[in-house]
């Protein structure tokens with residue numbers, strides 16, 4: 001059994017929400033506050049591809065930010081393997097953020113467009129791991145192969161198509177093997193073929209790595225039979 005196989009066998013991640021509540025104060029003091037959800041319970045596991053759905057403005061991105069510990073909870077708890085997600089400033093929070101892979105809805109917001117695909121992947125490894133050059137090269141080769149980027153490694157990122165850029169963004173957010181992989185609307189603005197490709201890559205990643213994967217979408221055509229949590233009527237319902 002390889003080291004990765006052993007890690008996958010013994011490490012499981014579980015995210016639990018207990019009475020989770022998010023309320024934004026209304027900008028005008030006379031108006032009632034805006035409750036996105038109140039008293040929500042759910043549990044997500046690293047053996048699944050977990051989806052969060054809900055219409056625009058329902059609170060999907062807000063919930064993802066709460067899971068990353070960058071948006072305060074109004075009440076309740078979010079626990080990772082029964083330990084509260086740190087919402088502190090400073091060292092503990094930075095250490096926690098180092099364990100999170102985040103694929104933003106707009107990949108160009110954080111890829112270095114003028115650098116090559118390979119340099120973007122290497123940059124992610126340099127930031128999040130202490131791997132030496134030869135090990136980083138091996139890791140890049142393996143992830144490029146999984147995500148269909150091998151032929152694009154020397155290409156300048158700005159020249160990639162929308163679907164290719166999404167695949168690079170996904171590779172950059174998973175290459176350092178984070179504890180939690182968060183993908184905010186990873187298929188937005190993609191055509192059917194590219195949507196299917198991203199979805200099957202997420203499935204493949206879920207088989208190969210140990211991360212807890214959480215994906216937000218308002219595209220119900222991509223859900224299949226994965227565990228799905230819907231934000232509706234100020235609750236988070238499991239389908």
Ligand SMILES: Nc1ncnc2c1ncn2[C@@H]1O[C@H](COP(=O)(O)OP(=O)(O)OP(=O)(O)O)[C@@H](O)[C@H]1O
Nearest residue numbers: 024025036054055056057058059060061062063218
């Ligand atoms: N810091 C904030 N202060 C006040 N309101 C906020 C804040 N952040 C988000 N909101 C509001 O909370 C609601 C939910 O926003 P959020 O971005 O989570 O929605 P979403 O479900 O991700 O939508 P979309 O599908 O369009 O991405 C929105 O009405 C938004 O304006």
Ligand SMILES: [Mg+2]
Nearest residue numbers: 060061062184
């Ligand atoms: Mg959003």
